[in-house]
Amino acid sequence: MVRAGEIVETEAYIGPEDRASHAYGGKHTPRNAAEWMVGGHVYIYLVYGMYFQLNISTGKEGNPECVLIRALEPAHDKFDKAELLPAAPHKSSALNQPANGPGKLCRYLKLDKSFYGEDVTESKRLWLEDHGVRVPHAKIVAGPRVGIDYAGVHWAAVPWRFSIKGNPAVSRQ
DNA sequence: TTAAGGATCTCCT
């Protein structure tokens, strides 16, 4: 079973300077080690005890830069809806938008810690494809990142969250 | 608005 979709929402995190980043101040821990890898490596981690978040490193080795993938517009022909939420499918919005948030996105793609440090340029189970879609700049919205109020007024306000305007799969318009 | 839930980090001993 292949799960696929178009990335419609991302956030940028730039290592040492960015107080919202796990690598703020040059912090290097076992948890965020993947953030320090060369671009193309998966940095996945657990938040709130139950949800994973998918990041992909973008910097050079030793530069903790990464992009958080926040939302995906599913490729409808490639997934089986019944498989998503066996418990209460008819009630859940997950049916219509199974990947409109970082936690749901990982559930949709069946990602977990086993993907930690995966190289998306080499991996056979997780990779990116360029379908030649070029989103017009006018349709790209930049805004403040989500859930990082703890980072202080400055870093919480930086417009480093990018999403596609009006796309229903975006977690927040 | 709130609880769920567990790993991780930060101090402290």
Place this chain on the structure above:
DNA sequence: GGAGATCCTTAAA
């Protein structure tokens, strides 16, 4: 090594 706070969310009410 151990306790306590915190956390880039979600779904239900």
